[in-house]
Amino acid sequence: MKFLFTVGGSQAAVFGVAPLAAAARNAGHEILVAADEPLMAAAASVGLPAVCITPERMRYGQESMTAAVRLDALLELTRVWSPDIVVGGLSHVPRVLAARLKVPYVRHIWHIAPMARRDRKAVEELRPELERLGVGELPEPDLFIDLCPPSLRPPGAPAARSMRWVPRVSQRRVEPWMYTRPEGRRRVLITAGTRNLMLDTAGSSLRTLVDELTGAGAEVLIAALPEAAERFGAELGDVRIGWIPLDVVAPTCDLAVHHGGATTAMTLVNSGVPQLIVPDNGYGKAVAEAVRDAGAALMVDKHRPRDGRSPDELITAGCREILSDPRYAERTRAIATETATLPTPAEVLRELEAVAAR
Known part of the structure; x- marks a missing residue:
């Protein structure tokens, strides 16, 4: 046929x-x-x-x-x-x-x-x-x-x-650190998909998030386009930034911060990874709400700050909450189990x- x-x-x-x-x-x-x-x-x-x-x-x-x-x-x-x-x-x-x-x-x-x-x-x-x-x-x-x-x-x-759902992304040479969990450290992935330069935030704001995560002892990976890696890499400190195969890396992560892409969200759910989602459009917001309502994510609407806190403060607070509360990971793993059937x-x-x- x-x-x-x-x-x-x-x-x-x-x-x-x-x-x-x-x-x-x-x-x-x-x-x-x-x-x-x-x-x-x-x-x-x-x-x-x-x-x-x-x-x-x-x-x-x-x-x-x-x-x-x-x-x-x-x-x-x-x-x-x-x-x-x-x-x-x-x-x-x-x-x-x-x-x-x-x-x-x-x-x-x-x-x-x-x-x-x-x-x-x-x-x-x-x-x-x-x-x-x-x-x-x-x-x-x-x-x-x-x-x-x-x-x-x-x-x-x-x-x-x-x-x-079967994860599929562009393939290149895979390095050992991509499929290996860091010993004694949590791993956090930050990505804005394949069309965006970076999460919709200034480099200084991204640095605030990175500093918060690394200060708490986490390893930070940033999946980014080459131009983003060139622009932000030098100022972000001890992080890996550039091409990162989401399908390979996801199972090694404890948290992912992303823009609300359905492919990104589903690949992370498939690997049981809880998420902090900062949607960049209406569709991303719908994705974020669905995963959040299932107990597998938190959403930060950067256009609607709350509690008198800025989006940057809400993002860092959300990351702390997810990493400290095992219920997010447990709920995500339950959805991953459903997906596997x-x-x-x-x-x-x-x-x-x-x-x-x-």
Whole structure:
């Protein structure tokens, strides 16, 4: 069979779909990943055969602005490589493509944030493209795969086939310190994902957090883009800063401070690591609230200081609380245990094969 996987937005979309795409390839199916140019390197880094369909990164919530270009590019691709099934994510453009091709459509996302309103708006904005292509009402997905553990799903989320989260990030040479816990010290990871220079705070504020953690005896790791490492590295003291493989390092950590990315949060949950989340947008806030409400994290909203304390003070206080209260780690490990019981990508693939064979 031929499986067409479509991704857009950030590298997180590539890493999220990679385990299922790899499972399909390992089972002997042909696969292609249709991606935006900024995501091509990420696809190559995890061994996925990817084809570029647009030069710029898709932004979820702005589908009407690029839908025609993306659809035409996908239709051109499928004229020479005809899929038996289309797998999409947050965007509904692949759903339109599947309806036009009259092949099954599978939606594959982590439903950790409420999306019903945004989905309705996106589908309505695609109506001109439906009319242009002669497609009537969009059918519902033939299968909805959710990477989010059931205990973290938002209220009212649609029924879905749960799938186990399998961490996947860009791969490079791994060093022993990455997979080894420091002896006699706790380890704290700080990251702002793959698109941000650093946590949305000035270098001096980051130094305050680092000083607080190292002063308490913790080892600090900062996963950062090269430009961030060059800019901040010299002033942050005794820390490791630069490329850090989250999938390898996470099991060695006692706490992570991050921006609220779903891939970051799920990889940490998967390893039983409690989190202090400083969301940098509305989606990150929804992720933070879900993990916080499950007892596995604290959230600091930098736009809403409380108790007369600054965001920096709240972040450092939150780190102290998580490291001193074992209940955060216990709750996170409970969710990790739940995640480990969910069907693997190889098991879920059998359902995709059945859908494609109808």
